[in-house]
Amino acid sequence: MPNYDSDSSDEGADYSTTNVTLGYATTEPTGDDISHLGGHPTWLDAQSPPPAALAKCKVCDGYMSLLLQLNADLQQFFPHDERRLHLLCCRKKSCSKKFGSIRAFREVKKPEAREKKETKSTEIPQEEPQPDLGTALFGGTSPRSQPNGVNPFALGGGGTLSGSINPFATIASPSTLASKPPQTPVDDSQPPVESFASKLKIGIESRPESGNQNTTEPWPEASDFPPPFTSFHLDAYPEDLEKETDANASAEASKAKYDTEDSGGGLDKDTFESSLDKTFQKFSDRVAQNPEQVLRYEFKGEPLLYSGADNVATRFVVPHGKSGAIRGMPRCESCGAQRVFELQLVPGLIYELEKDEAMDLEDGMEWGTIILGTCANNCGDAGKVAFREEWVGVQWEERVARK
Template sequence: MAPKDEEDWSDSDEEVGSDDETAVQLGIPDGSIESPADLRDPMISRIGGHPTFLAAPEPPTEYALCGNCAQPMQLLVQVWCPVEQSPNDRVLYVWACPRGPCQKKDGSVRAWRSLRHNKKYAKKLAQKLAMQKAKEEAETKAAEEAARKSVPKANPFSMKSAGLSNPFDLGAQVFGGGAAASTEPPARAASSEADASSSSGEESDEHDEEDLATRMASATLDGSNWASLPAYEPLYLSTISEYLPPVKKVKVPAGEEYVEEDDGKKSKDTSWALEGYENSIEVDHAFERFTKRVGYEGEQCLRYELGGIPLPFSSDSVFDRLFPKPSAPPPPVTKSAFMVVPAQKRIYNASVLAHCRHCHAPRVFECQLMPNLINVLKTPAAGGATPQQSDEERRQEVLRVLKGERVADRVGMEWGTCMVFSCEKDCAEDGAPVSWREELVEVQWDD
């Protein structure tokens, strides 16, 4: 939906059909996965369950071990997320440890990216790029041809047509000499090829997806070490676009200025505005903004926007690193009873993130897990994770905490959001049938 004209405004934020679409894709739970074929299909994004891999060999189960207790972690999400114009099939996995002593520690949430080179799609992509290049060249040549034909003809009665060579005259171009003599319309031939290939390309896309699904339908985790690891109940992870209500316009008297707070509707806007007076109030404005934004779609468990801007959960050390504080304004030259402090803007700075350990390329934001995911992952699958605590068990735990006793067996994740940052080049291991890369996870904990 196209954004409304900036000159238009409304007294209500509840107008039907007035919402603005952002570039963020929201992942929401969409029911239990009961189909055995879907459980084995890596193209089915999911919440919980056991992981499904693109091809053999399987990765070692050590990839899912907690960096603190070295115990197996549960899969939180598996996301089918191929990159546009890439020849690789691509899946993102995020595991987390629910054990109490591991909360608020590095290594208790891990993310892995798996790539598989798709030969059929790579060939089709190369053909598509070649045809696109040929089409662009044909269009450029046609434009040059049209420009030459639009040049006015020389006057045969002019003295300049006497046959003398004039270095400043149009010369042979006027009479169709040289390159202008070509009459072949290359654009038509290229266009016909492109149309024919486009039709076959769509059929090839469907065939490739069916081929991958067929191969994976015969795959199974039976006899695999992964089948014995703890797991939550598997749920479908569906995606929807994020829509936000338009910013309410405020009428102000003539001569006065109204500063509109950015609500992050344009995901590429990297600024984080804070009014000057807010800095003196003990309120976490990052958290308020987070809850307001998430409140528009409370079921969201995942926010996905490769190369976008993360939505910080609170004003903690992670927020300060990713959105550093601006330099303080210079002191006023003259004394006054009151001084207007301009709004401060925090700019998202991805350069502070550690680069890829393999190709040393910068990392970019890919997705983040949302608090509702913890609520959704309450019921473990049969034979999987530790069951939920009963009301009495929770009451006893609270009593032990109040007494200052250490709760070593406490279970439950305590993060506010987990941000995943991936290699900008989406690097893969040369020659390997499947590549595995561990990506960076920044966790903001729920204090």
């Protein structure tokens, strides 16, 4: 994990900070009881869990294991919505690299719809205080000051650079973010929240089912699931990258190591570059600068592709040497809105979740990255918790054949 004890504003720094926020696994409590890796999921309303259909692998129909639960409140985009993301995977070897073995869904609770009050024409209207613009646009019973366009995971206040505030910590209500500029509190009973979302700057692919999963089968008991992955807390820091010259040197070092370890006596430069997908090399070099990362978050950002040649890649880029338009992610089946990139998981998560498990090397997870696209409208049902399956693009692990 990067060291942020030094002053990041010093001139002549040998790194640059991107808009991506990186997630890290930790065994130390972070103050956030919502965001975590592995373990079992929890719900916005314990009395309203999702249907069991969302817990099942589409290949074998067996129950899956939780990879990630994230407090994904986005105050500047959806100021009154509570929001969580859940990603699960099937751990059966026979289901690996097959459609539907990794799934994700969004849990959202929207406020009650406001009812308009009718007044008789004979009544003398009483003067009432005018609500502020935020209340007029978004509803609510008390004025709120809204952040001006800062991504929910953006650094704010003390920020993560000082190390004094945990970016995933939930101090109080999970529906409020702490990435707001200094302001006068309106309601002392609603203190600001520090969530994962409060600190971010804001191959087969899954085909989500539309709308809510209408079924009477309830979410199963914890004992019905396979043994869960070890649970970890989730911490976050902004992504810092080395200077370009340093990054190039790192790439050359990676090549030299590859050549040295190759049992065939090493590969020349041309063979090396042609035998590796350049997109994969870019992925590896970027992740290697912060090797302990398990998650990359940038709402409405761009994913870091693991491969540039599979079906998932064509949704974001035009393959080299080919023509055509970028396909983009499928639209939300519930409301028809576009989906936007929100986060991706990277192989560091595999290491953290499997390092203490007794298994053969061939029995572990084999994905290179898991990309999550979510509804840009955060659609849901007013006054109650709703569950929407979201789009997941899985780029599976590739192995380069060496001569």
